[in-house]
Amino acid sequence: MANKLYDDAAAALEGLLFDGMTVMAGGFGLCGIPEKLIAALRDSGTKDLTCISNNAGVDDFGLGLLLQTRQIRKMISSYVGENKEFERQYLGGELELEFNPQGTLAERCRAGGAGIPGFFTKTGVGTLVAEGKEHKDFGGETYIMETGLTADVSLVKAWKADPAGNLVYRKTARNFNPVMATAGTVTVVEVEELVGPGELDPDHIHTPGIFVQRLIVGRDYEKRIEQRTVRAATGSEG
């Protein structure tokens, strides 16, 4: 079996990075983002990046780190409302932005990874999103064509992996990670825990190892929370 395990994030990205490349990064808000790989991408200084990610992080965490250093040329996202530096660069004309409806973005990644170059969806028909796109009727309803997306490198965060690269995600930290794992020419994954062969139940694997080329175990995860909301502790059943 090919050795997929690397010592750290910098080693896992070595030889993969070049200016002008396209990078997918999993996560929803700051939940389930590949925080170690993003930090290593920042440290590499690779620039003119096209980043495909649902969000753009916050000013000082997630993809916001790459905005601070002006390494991102273009973002493909569904929602970027949590980032002031993003707003400043965008309004200043320093950053390109392509908004995709969230479900269209997810399906574009899924399609790209599945070898499907385009598909039709009713999401966005009659809106700015539909402008310039092919329209086609199916069963009396109008749909627009969207294209599949792939990336030179996909950066993925999972919970556990085995040496074969089989992955298990945890709770809502799964989000875009499984589809982006399929859509990278090279997919690099960081996990919180590496388990031995056979320790993951084959029936419970979310991403089969074929989609994973490189793997690291991250330490001291920050896992920052954007909106900490709690209820008063009453001990009652939730």
Added chain:
Amino acid sequence: MPWTRDQMAERAAKELEDGFYVNLGIGMPTLVANYIGEDIDVTLQSENGMLGMGPFPADDEVDADLINAGKQTITELKRTSYFSSADSFAMIRGGHIDLSILGAMEVAENGDIANWMIPGKMVKGMGGAMDLVAGVKKIIVLMDHTNKKGESKFLKKCSLPLTGTNVVDMIVTDLGVFQRPDHDSKFRLIELAPDVSVEEVREKTEADIDVAV
């Protein structure tokens, strides 16, 4: 007296039916969860990849890996399942969600909705809103009847960039409830907030509506 935000949410919650799978938008629609009747069983979907959303956690239950689409920490239930964003929008776009309750900046008399972009202002993005209005079986809008300038938000035609065309089934505002039985029909005023008159609604509504109260 017009309804408060909580009263609007309480009124919208009456549209939930036993067994429904429901997606609640960010902001005021989130309040609807507080008014789900105890006699019905409703499963809340969160588009970031969760079905069976529980209440906010106690302080010692907070889990960074468990958030809703508004990025708030939440909890799971015994029925909960997690899935990818692609599966989540298969549920939404594929017509498997019974009802979505969303906020809006404008709604038009033909059911068009605008709730994601104001030209000239920083655009944050549409998130999942376009997918929800395109795919969910029934769309209810929860919004103030007028904007801060006192102008109608229920219009003949939306002036802002659209989120979807001919998709809204019901509107609950602080003044009343507007409904239409299908997407070819006109909206009808079917309910008024206490002490709000038909005349007041007409005066504050640009859209052409029927009155059935």
